[in-house]
Amino acid sequence: MRSWSLAGDAVWAGAHATFSGNDDEEAGRWRQQQPVPESWPVTIDGAVTVTCRLSAFRHLGLFPEQFPHWQWMTSTLKQHTGPERPRVLNLFAYTGAASLLAAQAGAEVVHVDASKKAISWAKENQATSKLNDAPIRWMLDDARKFVQREVRRERRYDIILVDPPKFGRGPNNETWDLFIDLPGMLRSCAELVAGPRSAIIVTAYAIRASSLMLDQLCREVLADKRGRFDSGELAIREQGGARAVPTSLFTRWCGDDLAI
Ligand SMILES: C[S@@+](CC[C@H](N)C(=O)[O-])C[C@H]1O[C@@H](n2cnc3c(N)ncnc32)[C@H](O)[C@@H]1O
Structure with a gap:
């Protein structure tokens, strides 16, 4: 890549x-x-084993950059003190690494994905991780329709993971378009969270570049110079409002004598 x-x-x-x-x-x-090899095992945090393989869509069956989110999630779940298991909703849940880690940390998990293949891969990972008896509901469903139904059923979750692709299809060919559907999806998730001790983690992979990528590139190119790097996004602030419209990514390097 x-x-x-x-x-x-x-x-x-x-x-x-x-x-x-x-x-x-x-x-x-x-x-x-x-x-x-046709496939190879990767163990996460000594707790869950995911089978990786080269897939036709560049994926390997695991997104290891999610690890800090997973660590945060499992340590939060382990602090849960209520009489019932904490509840985790994993949307666009793919091969289930997060679902298995959550279950291993004591949660009751609802895993939603539109792909039969992804769900059977996730179940394969459940068996490899020896978590066959873990309380995970595997839902082959359209994530958007599923959360709308959960809102009507007045279900509540302690942690919701939302990791959607840019474009996707539900099992009945429902379309998912990040730029159209994410706000509604997040509004539904906001209704599903249990209370002030709940969390929602959203990730968007819709950009090929990021300010971190630009920052790292500049740091590598300017490695022999001393100075300071600032990286982020440029945005235009809405007049009279609180919103900012993001326009581009930037990194600014300034030499030591200029840096204040
Ligand atoms: C990039 S993966 C998410 C990665 C995963 N959360 C992880 O960290 O391993 C995107 C997943 O979204 C699923 N998907 C795409 N459109 C969907 C939809 N409308 N409803 C539910 N799942 C969908 C795909 O089948 C795929 O498994």
């Missing part, structure tokens, strides 16, 4: 497999430079 990189060609040549794609989220293919 090559992007702006200062790694030399030797580093890329040493990779077992590389995925080359275009700017579309998922189009592209894997090129194997050295044999890659």
